[in-house]
Amino acid sequence: MKCSCLRNAAGAAAVILASFSFCSPVLAAVQSDSGAAGTEGSQNRVLVAYFSRTGENYAVGSISSGNTYLVAKEIAEQTGGRLFEIRTAYSYPADYGECVKKAREEKDANTRPELAENIDVSPYDVIYLGAPVWHGDLPMAVYTFLESGDFSGKTVRPFNTHEGSGSSGFDVKIGKAVPGASVTGVLSIQGKEAQNETHKLPFKVRNWIKSE
Numbered sequence: 325m326k327c328s329c330l331r332n333a334a335g336a337a338a339v340i341l342a343s344f345s346f347c348s349p350v351l352a353a354v355q356s357d358s359g360a361a362g363t364e365g366s367q368n369r370v371l372v373a374y375f376s377r378t379g380e381n382y383a384v385g386s387i388s389s390g391n392t393y394l395v396a397k398e399i400a401e402q403t404g405g406r407l408f409e410i411r412t413a414y415s416y417p418a419d420y421g422e423c424v425k426k427a428r429e430e431k432d433a434n435t436r437p438e439l440a441e442n443i444d445v446s447p448y449d450v451i452y453l454g455a456p457v458w459h460g461d462l463p464m465a466v467y468t469f470l471e472s473g474d475f476s477g478k479t480v481r482p483f484n485t486h487e488g489s490g491s492s493g494f495d496v497k498i499g500k501a502v503p504g505a506s507v508t509g510v511l512s513i514q515g516k517e518a519q520n521e522t523h524k525l526p527f528k529v530r531n532w533i534k535s536e
């Protein structure tokens with residue numbers, strides 16, 4: 325019952341978001357960040373893997389740094405972990421409406437999009453895993469990432485950004501995808517806050533990191 329309510333709420337949010345249109349010009353932007361913080365030799369063996377999209381998005385206009393990326397960067401800075409961007413082999417449309425449509429098709433088909441590159445997770449004990457909420461769920465590419473690695477015995481700490489759907493059960497969904505891992509509570513931050521109020525991120529991230 326609880327799950328179905330959550331699904332309905334997430335679906336409703338997706339419909340609302342999908343019907344929102346923008347007037348601002350689209351700026352196709354590239355994020356170059358894999359390995360930007362921390363190293364494979366980090367003593368704490370922390371990986372910060374994230375999916376994030378640039379271009380036109382809900383409530384923030386056209387952005388050159390994705391909302392989730394900004395949170396991931398802060399986590400990497402605080403933990404000394406290695407940043408890894410989960411990217412698909414193809415680019416999602418910079419246009420918000422077109423991206424919503426593409427993501428919907430992928431979710432409906434339960435697709436596992438090919439990744440542009442992957443990372444061996446075996447050297448890491450703790451994996452911070454972040455993504456935006458897409459249609460009440462993880463972007464399908466994150467499932468590709470989860471299903472292609474051995475997460476047994478790892479601790480996975482999920483975080484997301486969203487525009488109303490909150491945690492969207494990311495911890496449960498990730499736990500189902502990697503049953504051998506220990507999955508902790510989700511850090512959820514509204515996308516427009518991550519984008520426009522970045523000064524709040526250090527405090528929120530620090531408290532969450534300390535919480536478990």
Ligand SMILES: Cc1cc2nc3c(=O)[nH]c(=O)nc-3n(C[C@H](O)[C@H](O)[C@H](O)COP(=O)(O)O)c2cc1C
Binds near residue numbers: 337375
């Ligand atoms: C394809 C798509 C689907 C989305 N679906 C939802 C949703 O179901 N619920 C929600 O709260 N936000 C939804 N959003 C908004 C994003 O979760 C939010 O803008 C997020 O911060 C984007 O993060 P990013 O910049 O790292 O990609 C959606 C955005 C896109 C592009």
